[in-house]
Amino acid sequence: MRKILSTSLSTLVLLCASLAVTAPQAQAQTTTKKTTKKAAKKPAAKAAPAEVDDGEDEGTPDVKASVTVDYKCExxxxxxxFTNAEDDKHIAxxxxxxxxxxxxxPTTTGANRFENRKYGLLWIGIPAKGILLDSKTGHQLxxxxxxAAQEEMPAPAPVDPAHSL
Structure with missing residues (x-):
């Protein structure tokens, strides 16, 4: 019985040893680099058509009958x-x-936003101040x-956080 047990144990050890040797090889074979077909090149997507230039941003606006408001900035x-009461869709x-x-x-915030896309000018006016941006470069101008009317507005009262609840 000892001989059978010894033989069985030897066989088991030999089997485990062979698995230990062959398992990494089998795993290495499954992790080899897979060759993949390159997808056929798709034709380049057509560029989106540029916005139609209706000439609205061109030319010098007529400001003779306009109301003039001067702004001083940082x-x-x-x-x-220059605004015209008859045309609230445009300013100069x-x-x-x-x-x-x-x-x-049009905006959903209530701010007055005017833009000249050709030259990249963007004016945003809120009751307290205005800002002029260059929409092409993303910089503040x-x-x-x-x-003068906005400068006369009183500054908002400071809020005391302890009493705001």
């Missing part, structure tokens, strides 16, 4: 807005020596722009 910048903006026509862009 860093000594200044600009002038003098920035530096150029006069550009901007078209109203003029910030903290205030008209």
């Amino acid at each position: 860093l000594g910048n200044s600009l002038t807005l 903006l003098r920035w530096g020596k150029t006069l550009r026509r901007l078209t109203r862009v 003029a910030n903290e722009c205030k008209s």
